Amino acid sequence: MNRIDKLFKDKKKDILSIYFTAGFPELEDTLPIMRALEKAGADIIELGVPYSDPIADGPTIQDSNTLALQNGMSLNKLFEQLAKMREDISLPVIAMGYLNPVVQYGIEKFCKKCQEVGVDGLIIPDLPMKQYISEYKDVFDAYGLRNTFLISPQTSEDRIREIDKHSDGFIYMVSSASITGAKSGISQEQITYFERIQKMGLSNPRLIGFGISDNETFSTAAKYAHGAIIGSAFINLLKKAKKEGELSGVITSYIKKVKGE
Amino acid sequence: MIAVDENGFYGKFGGAYIPEMLYPNIEELRENYLEITTSADFQEEFRSLLKDYVGRPTPLFFAGRLSEKYGAKIYLKREDLCHTGAHKVNNTVGQIILAKKLGKKRIIAETGAGQHGVATATVCALMGMDCTVYMGEVDMARQKPNVERMRILGAKVVPATSGSKTLKDATNEAMRQWINNPVDTHYIIGSVVGPHPYPEMVARFQSVISEEMKLQLLEKEGRENPDLVIACVGGGSNAAGAFYHYYNQPEVRLIAVEAAGLGISSGKSAATTLLGKPGILHGSRTLLMQTEDGQVVEPHSISAGLDYPGIGPVHAHLFDSGRGEFVAVEDEAAMQAGIMLSRLEGIIPAIESAHAFSALDQIKFNKEDVIVINLSGRGDKDLETYIKWGNY
Ligand SMILES: Cc1ncc(COP(=O)(O)O)c(C=O)c1O
Numbered sequence: 301m302n303r304i305d306k307l308f309k310d311k312k313k314d315i316l317s318i319y320f321t322a323g324f325p326e327l328e329d330t331l332p333i334m335r336a337l338e339k340a341g342a343d344i345i346e347l348g349v350p351y352s353d354p355i356a357d358g359p360t361i362q363d364s365n366t367l368a369l370q371n372g373m374s375l376n377k378l379f380e381q382l383a384k385m386r387e388d389i390s391l392p393v394i395a396m397g398y399l400n401p402v403v404q405y406g407i408e409k410f411c412k413k414c415q416e417v418g419v420d421g422l423i424i425p426d427l428p429m430k431q432y433i434s435e436y437k438d439v440f441d442a443y444g445l446r447n448t449f450l451i452s453p454q455t456s457e458d459r460i461r462e463i464d465k466h467s468d469g470f471i472y473m474v475s476s477a478s479i480t481g482a483k484s485g486i487s488q489e490q491i492t493y494f495e496r497i498q499k500m501g502l503s504n505p506r507l508i509g510f511g512i513s514d515n516e517t518f519s520t521a522a523k524y525a526h527g528a529i530i531g532s533a534f535i536n537l538l539k540k541a542k543k544e545g546e547l548s549g550v551i552t553s554y555i556k557k558v559k560g561e
Numbered sequence: 562m563i564a565v566d567e568n569g570f571y572g573k574f575g576g577a578y579i580p581e582m583l584y585p586n587i588e589e590l591r592e593n594y595l596e597i598t599t600s601a602d603f604q605e606e607f608r609s610l611l612k613d614y615v616g617r618p619t620p621l622f623f624a625g626r627l628s629e630k631y632g633a634k635i636y637l638k639r640e641d642l643c644h645t646g647a648h649k650v651n652n653t654v655g656q657i658i659l660a661k662k663l664g665k666k667r668i669i670a671e672t673g674a675g676q677h678g679v680a681t682a683t684v685c686a687l688m689g690m691d692c693t694v695y696m697g698e699v700d701m702a703r704q705k706p707n708v709e710r711m712r713i714l715g716a717k718v719v720p721a722t723s724g725s726k727t728l729k730d731a732t733n734e735a736m737r738q739w740i741n742n743p744v745d746t747h748y749i750i751g752s753v754v755g756p757h758p759y760p761e762m763v764a765r766f767q768s769v770i771s772e773e774m775k776l777q778l779l780e781k782e783g784r785e786n787p788d789l790v791i792a793c794v795g796g797g798s799n800a801a802g803a804f805y806h807y808y809n810q811p812e813v814r815l816i817a818v819e820a821a822g823l824g825i826s827s828g829k830s831a832a833t834t835l836l837g838k839p840g841i842l843h844g845s846r847t848l849l850m851q852t853e854d855g856q857v858v859e860p861h862s863i864s865a866g867l868d869y870p871g872i873g874p875v876h877a878h879l880f881d882s883g884r885g886e887f888v889a890v891e892d893e894a895a896m897q898a899g900i901m902l903s904r905l906e907g908i909i910p911a912i913e914s915a916h917a918f919s920a921l922d923q924i925k926f927n928k929e930d931v932i933v934i935n936l937s938g939r940g941d942k943d944l945e946t947y948i949k950w951g952n953y
Contacts (some may be wrong), residue, residue: 352724352856353842355736356580362723374854399578400841404855425580426841429567454743459584474582477744479737534687 303387303392303420304446307343308505308526316518316559317425317507318343318534319396321364322381323373324350325542330381331485333538336369336548338391340555344507346529347422348380349397351367356425358412358481360532375405375413382417388496389418394448394469396423399501408439415483421469437466448472453493460500470505473497474510481532483511494524515560530558563764563801563808563875569757569845572881574874577756579844582740587844589663598655598765610654611769612746614687615644616622619770621777621933628904631921631929636787637908637936640775640799647911647938648767649680652748655766657684660747662945667691667746667850667940671721671735673700673795674866674913675707676938677751682716692716694708695734695921697727700865707942725859728795730871732843752796753873756844760801760873761786774933775806782931789926791816793916795831795866797873799937804885809846814886817876818920820862821889821910829861832889833872842870846878863892863946864912890919898922899940900953911938912946 307315318337324332349373350368386395395414401422402410408457414422427436429449429508440447445470454477463465463471476483476490497506508521509529521528534554541550569575597603607933611617628635639765640648653670660668668690670680670941678694685692694711701708711718721730730752731777739748751762753767763790768811775785782943790807794817807813820829829837833848840849842857850870854907862868872880892899899915902908910918914937939949947953 353729353733355733355843356582356740358737359723366723369856374853395797398841400849400857401849401855403841404838404851405855424576426844428576428578428584431576431578452585452743454585455581456585478741479582496700511768 302444304394304448307392308470313344314522314559315343317346317527319346319348319529319531319532320534320538321348321350321358321368323368323371324364324535325367325538327371329547330378331385332547333551334385334389336551337555339548340388340552342391342555343527344392344394346394346396349401349554350449351377351398354398354479356479358479358532358537359552361480364535367448375401375410379413379417382419386418387459390533392420393418394421394423395419399424399426403498406544407439411439411445415443417447421448422470423432423448425450429463433466449472453477457500460497460502464502464504468506468509470513470526471502473506473508475508475510478510480510491524494521498524515558518558519560522543524559563805565757569598570640571878572878573839573846574847574861575757575760575882576845576846578846579756580740583736584744586743587740587756594659594758594762597659598762599813603658603662604656607655612652613649615654616642617735617769618773618777619643621774621781623781624645624906627902630905632676633926633930633932636931636933638770638803639676639932640770640935640937641910641914641939643910644679645678646685646941647680648770648802649677649751650683651769651802652751652763652798653677653680653684654852656749657688657690660690661688661902663747665745665747667742668740668749669693669695669735669746670749670751671695671731672751673731673868674703674864674944675711676866678716678718679707679710679714680709682714685716690828693733693738694718694736697721697725697731698726699726703946704865704942705945709899719832722810727865729857733902738844739784746840751873752798753801754796754845754871758861760845763798763799764801764805764875765904767798768909768938769807770799770802770935774803778931786810786813787876787933788930789816789932790935791917791920791932792816793867793913793937794876795820795869795913797876799935800876801873802896803933803935807874808884814820815879815884816920816924817879817885819887819889819915820864820867820895821859821891822863822918824891825889831860831862831867831869833870834887835889847871847874848880851925864916866911867916886924888920889921890916894919894922896950896952899947909940910936911940912943914938
């Protein structure tokens with residue numbers, strides 16, 4: 301069974317998904333960070349595939365992308381690193397990246413490689429639903445990859461229903477009209493939006509992301525969805541941890557704090 | 562008329578590859594732009610501003626000494642005489658009226674050379690709209706007078722500090738800010754790039770260039786069609802405007818001139834059709850300078866307005882279909898052409914436009930040929946670059 305499907309079957313709330321950029325802070329940190337996340341109790345790993353022009357990302361993730369590319373990260377390198385991932389990592393792994401590098405690598409070859417190394421799903425923010433349905437869905441399906449779409453507070457109800465119909469992992473709820481980046485707190489306006497979506501009775505589970513950074517924002521968001529996603533705040537943590545020279549311990553204590561343990 | 566299909570594709574190129582957060586913005590535009598911009602109301606305001614504010618029609622000038630030198634009948638379409646000094650304002654006048662009719666309160670824009678930024682700041686002042694322009698840090702340094710012009714006009718200029726710190730990064734930043742401000746803000750893109758409907762919409766606004774050329778040629782030459790039209794291509798808006806009404810007239814040769822920078826194989830170039838492969842940038846599938854891994858390559862051109870790693874999808878199609886001829890001109894040759902035009906005709910061109918003149922050295926044509934070169938802008942903004950180059 302696909303690990304994403306299994307997770308959402310077994311766990312209905314407080315799911316914690318962590319995003320980080322592959323090859324950051326250093327090229328060979330990818331697997332150690334994934335191991336540390338598994339040990340620390342995260343539920344999903346979202347592995348960012350770095351890109352030169354990430355238009356949906358704020359400065360923190362932009363910088364991590366630039367650094368990872370400078371470090372020499374590429375899809376070839378990433379698949380090489382992930383070849384042995386499934387020897388000791390059992391969490392669902394989602395590759396998140398922009399369309400152009402995937403297209404240049406070759407869609408079919410990319411999906412095949414994902415399946416080979418044990419990637420369970422994809423998030424490609426600039427792949428529009430229409431193109432996905434007409435050109436990509438069959439290939440994703442053939443290699444057992446779940447595809448996740450984003451929705452935002454501006455997404456119309458009709459469009460959300462359409463997205464729900466074509467999603468098969470979970471729906472990524474962008475918490476506000478914004479690019480990625482840590483913000484302080486969750487506003488009443490955002491909660492109204494969370495509640496509106498919660499009441500729609502969608503068939504896919506939902507995770508809330510963008511602006512989630514600590515126990516307070518995580519537990520608030522998790523009340524209105526199946527869980528939440530942390531990205532920029534975790535990237536900032538990695539930067540700090542690297543200075544202190546100790547990834548695993550810093551990651552463990554952060555994840556425990558976020559989960560309120 | 563250059564036709565686009567219902568999904569915004571010119572052949573294999575175009576479309577709208579955008580994050581879902583931009584979908585409502587783009588949909589609002591796509592659903593409304595044709596109805597609004599073809600309405601009598603809109604057209605009246607647009608035409609009247611083009612005439613009385615921009616100063617259209619711009620002259621079609623017979624360049625006698627240049628014609629003598631090259632042995633052909635060469636006309637210059639004087640977009641350099643537009644208010645603000647380049648063709649860019651044709652598009653910003655159109656988009657600001659559209660933004661107003663859509664009920665928008667704020668305008669954001671990207672700029673490379675600063676011409677589009679100035680043209681945007683200008684129409685925002687005219688309409689009393691709040692204006693923020695994103696500009697690469699590198700471009701801010703090399704196009705300083707334009708930065709100050711925007712500020713004098715009341716716009717906020719925000720440096721883009723990521724990547725190559727030029728036009729591509731300014732465009733990324735403008736798109737991000739549009740994601741952050743989806744309701745009250747309109748994004749005025751400055752060229753025939755970006756997600757559908759931008760390329761098509763900008764080409765329509767710029768099509769006034771070839772619309773006038775037809776009438777002016779009829780008057781001067783007794784025929785609407787020249788034998789060649791030559792225009793420089795950054796994103797490709799002045800070229801799209803100059804080619805627009807000739808696209809379906811196969812007897813008119815369309816010459817698109819790209820910036821070769823320090824040379825095609827120097828690693829410092831912006832000649833997209835020679836160096837690029839199909840890829841996705843700023844929401845459209847087009848030709849794109851990129852690494853084998855699909856990372857966008859940082860381009861180089863001495864002219865900030867041509868310093869872009871992609872090309873509008875309409876031009877990718879022009880190239881791919883063989884309808885257009887593409888020429889690449891190096892920095893040095895462009896600068897020399899700029900001096901040549903200054904000495905022969907008393908017109909100092911923008912360095913972008915100077916590329917188009919240098920193409921005369923590379924293409925073959927006949928003595929009787931009528932050639933129109935689109936003189937997209939004047940050289941005032943480039944004085945510092947001319948001075949630094951110094952070879953005059
Ligand atoms: C005078 C002039 N010509 C040409 C360009 C290139 O843009 P496009 O290719 O969209 O015409 C610019 C851009 O700034 C410009 O200022």
